[in-house]
Amino acid sequence: MQHNQQFFHAHHSPMGALASFTFGEHGDHGGMGLELGAPYEGNIFIGYQDGDGVVNSFPFYKGANDQSERYVQKDDSSTLTERTFSEVERDYRWASDTFSAPGISLKVLSPFFDIPDPALAQHQLLKQASCPAVYVELTLDNTSDKDWTGFFALQGEELRWNKLLDGDANGMVGVTCRNNIGLASNSKHTRAFSHFSVQSALSKMGNNECFMLGPTAGVMIDVKAGEKVTVRLALGFYLDGNVTFNRAMQYYYTQHFTGLNDVLAYALRHYDSYAAIAERADKELLASSLNAHQQYLIAHATRSYYGSTQWLFDGTQSVWVVNEGEYLMMNTLDLTVDMLFFELKKNPWTVKNTLEQFLTQYSFYDEIFDPANPELNFSGGLSFTHDMGVSNNWSPKGESSYEMAGLDRLCFSHMTYEQLTNWVLCCGLYISKTEDRAFATEQRGTLIDGLQSLLNRDNPEPALRDGIMSFESARTEQGGEITTYDSLDHSLGQARGNIYLAGKSWAAYLAIAEVLNQLGETEHAAIALQAAKRCADKLTESFDQELGYVPAVLDGHSKSAIIPAIEALVYPYQMGLTEAVSETGPYASYIKILKSHLKYVLNDEYCLYPDGAWKLSSTADNSWASKIFLNQYVAREILNIPEAFSVEADAAHQRWQTEGASKHACCDQFSSGKPIGSLYYPRCVTNILWLDEK
């Protein structure tokens, strides 16, 4: 790896704790963060003082930050020579992240695995899955003839630390802050310390190892001349009590751990099993046929997904939340539908859990109107809110934190139509992948209502339906709906007449038809299939021979070419409805024109950047990495378009993260490779689909 590609921030997170040990960028803030939408603004000091007294560190901190001058009239601190390691290697795998430099190796494990269904699984497995810890192995190889002092320390301006005291320590050595974060080791080589800085501690300013006024703390590691010492550390997170508001819930891990010290002790006791899990994940990804760029992107996306997950307990049962990265919106439904593929592979119960939350708390029946006649409302039907709240604040029943009335196709408007397709598609895929018959039966009425709602939004008058959305939700108060591409231009941002969204409604009709057929609701299923056909036909006939593609918005004006015209093919394909996406099946013409469409636009005249990176819309320099990954899968696996197999594109997309977004630990939204929003984001796990490619 080149210098500028090896230093980038990455999440290192337990599953479901909305917690992250974020580090890896050069000379920037990082640390252990709880419930944050960005890397913790602290500093990380890892290295050793060699026999000449020189302090050698990895560059994981922003300048020196010694607060002693706040208290001391004169500068009495000794001077130490400091140096950051010049030769640093990084080995970034699915569940391990290893930095090596002369004499030192730092391996950080973020093991992830299938979280068992909490309604069914054994206590022990749930404890294992919910343990809010990250695992660190620090090796110091002192081949010199003088003793070294190694250190692993965290600093944060407002942090004050407690040393683990004998009574609570279970033989561990370590430090904690407010019982919320802490680190511990059970190695005999370690000593806990807290001080103004690593430097002030090493220079023995005062003889207290644990000086409580200092914002820096961690462990010192004694390494004698000629000795090689490996120390294991657990980094633990813990938030007690009710952490959500409007509806009070606790972290699920509080059901299994009495507090931070319990977490630290458990993590150290089970280090071997977590390390084995991490190693299995590393090997699985390495053994795939994906190129190094793709493997990087999957590893990076996976970390950022888990860093955003929040496994809660409402007093009766588990509540699964994925927070929307920097925005911290809870269970944003247009993200759920993208992260679906990952969750269905790992823990399908979380999909069901989220669907049920939407149904009981965040569904509604609205009215709709024709924008040509906004005063006249019609019955609309079932749909779902954009999200469930923000920053641990559950939004009121039937409302999202994001959607605002009175906006006409602008950011923060309602996403009623899109969220309806999203819920239906999640439901269809969940049933198809899990064969959860009981759940399917329960959703009979919902799916029938969803079908009617989709039809009404095409046109309340059946004879006037053309297959795509034409009516707006009255919740916009005479405004206009948008799509998940909310901050893009109207090529993808507006909902009405949008071919991306139309594709999703086609897929939603198919999903409804499939499940209702299984439930014996053949009449409704037939209506759904009829609607799917109508939609596909409308899209097919909208292919503009002159342009060479289907314009993004079927309003007679749009000339934008967009990649996501093909996006929705993923749903029937993943549901096993291969006929539906076949060039010889019932939607053959639609599939063929999508293929022509994509072939025509997948070049740098329309939808590629000069370096081969994908550009979702020809008219906007604004792309979402997660959506690119999803559309790449469709283009390669379903449409088999040769231009979509491009190592150059993968390399470019890796650079977006490692160079463009190196401070943001996985970013979704880019403009020419520069991050412009959706930082610290969970959505890029759409790339898990690549592992399925034949």
Next chain:
Amino acid sequence: MQHNQQFFHAHHSPMGALASFTFGEHGDHGGMGLELGAPYEGNIFIGYQDGDGVVNSFPFYKGANDQSERYVQKDDSSTLTERTFSEVERDYRWASDTFSAPGISLKVLSPFFDIPDPALAQHQLLKQASCPAVYVELTLDNTSDKDWTGFFALQGEELRWNKLLDGDANGMVGVTCRNNIGLASNSKHTRAFSHFSVQSALSKMGNNECFMLGPTAGVMIDVKAGEKVTVRLALGFYLDGNVTFNRAMQYYYTQHFTGLNDVLAYALRHYDSYAAIAERADKELLASSLNAHQQYLIAHATRSYYGSTQWLFDGTQSVWVVNEGEYLMMNTLDLTVDMLFFELKKNPWTVKNTLEQFLTQYSFYDEIFDPANPELNFSGGLSFTHDMGVSNNWSPKGESSYEMAGLDRLCFSHMTYEQLTNWVLCCGLYISKTEDRAFATEQRGTLIDGLQSLLNRDNPEPALRDGIMSFESARTEQGGEITTYDSLDHSLGQARGNIYLAGKSWAAYLAIAEVLNQLGETEHAAIALQAAKRCADKLTESFDQELGYVPAVLDGHSKSAIIPAIEALVYPYQMGLTEAVSETGPYASYIKILKSHLKYVLNDEYCLYPDGAWKLSSTADNSWASKIFLNQYVAREILNIPEAFSVEADAAHQRWQTEGASKHACCDQFSSGKPIGSLYYPRCVTNILWLDEK
């Protein structure tokens, strides 16, 4: 008031909640802060949109801070003309702070009163005293012919708000954040709102009044043309569960209030009684014979004291903590001894509570050594730690957060000798003011041990004692002790031979003698009096005729002149031992030389700044306001020195706060009127003594 004197930050705090609504500075951050060592870094928007659409506000915010561009691709927000009020009057009283501008008046009440002894008092009185709220009266006087919309709003980058929902609201209108802070009204004129900013809410960007993604929230107030509306608001604070670490404790108010909404409802329900309490305090100070500068300084100090107080509950009983301002050290004993006079007036039980905490958790018996022979230890005796911890982290038993071994008379060294005198003086004054016989009896052994410890630190060999400290605690590990003037030069900073500290030991001997005599321990009392005499004689004979004063450190080198030579006279005087401080009593010579000393140095050649402000040491440009106030009292009330009655000095000391430290809501440590440490500090309530001056 002039412009530059009317805008300064002030705490507005409940008692014992370590919480503050800090505001008042022009164009700077402020807001509702919990457990902070500085003003909350938010913004406060208070004003009204007039009939022409212009938004008029008080200047309590740092620039505009509209986050909408974080989400919106283009700038779609409407433009509004904004204006800050140009004519603002401030009326700053003991418990009310009123800002007036054309059409608007804002009155913020921070009522304080005697907190009853929780071991004895009625539930109802304790509830009243612990209610963690601040009270706001906002009046909008719309004499125009167009409707106005008033607003009171708080903003903080990471804050996300919930509207009070009907079920929980008890008829209130308001907003809360994480159930930790919130504001509510029960006026029919108010509507709750949350949005990106006041501007985006007023410009009706979207129709949602409570947009959950916005960091700004509060109430809008409808004021029709010609109408005058007064709205009462409660600002509430609440932190649930264990808030301290190492030893878990909760806020005392959690014993009386179920949560934030309960606090808000109670505060509004009892608004009248709190307003009456505030008014009584205002009147009391106004009725005093103190000049306006002195009244200002008392009001300012009182606010900052309460903002630092933390009334906890350990599961069995109340635990009183005063946090050390920006440093957040808990119950720093050399502050306790200064705030003692205030606490003995208001709630003497807090003094007893603190003394008992020190005794059970933070006392020890050490060894001592002669600095000339540091390898040889002698038995020292009883003393106390500097503090009890920091930032809600209790330090381990017998240790402070501050004191570090291995330092020779540098900041962070041990303060063993000074803290021993401090505990003894607090104990003596508490017993003398309260006549708490039971407590006195309990302290018999402690006071005898304290006496022996003081004597040993003079010299373990009785024959060699000269009355002042000569031996260092072995806890310094062959370093040297310091005093509360820790960051001053050695004139006040070093403990050994220091005449400020020697004065305190004289007073400590007197206090011990007084209490032990009352307990019938006449033999020990006589030893104490003998020691007091020895100390006074030593100081008297150290008067340097050539210099014209007693040099600060009796080491044969020091030439510094210090005001605090006289400081310790306050203790016997306040204990009623008027003979001891009389020019005709048993220490007549000592008192006379102190008088000569002060008269000689109280001029701008030695210990006055050119503007009349006091300078504690002739050799250091570093003064503590709290200590100045204390020494002013001694100089005027006890020594009756005419030069100490100076309105010019009071005016200068007011300017230190209103101009120098306008951002720091009461600062203690100044260099030529510029704040250099001890910001946001509770200690300045030493000036409560001024109210006793005859």
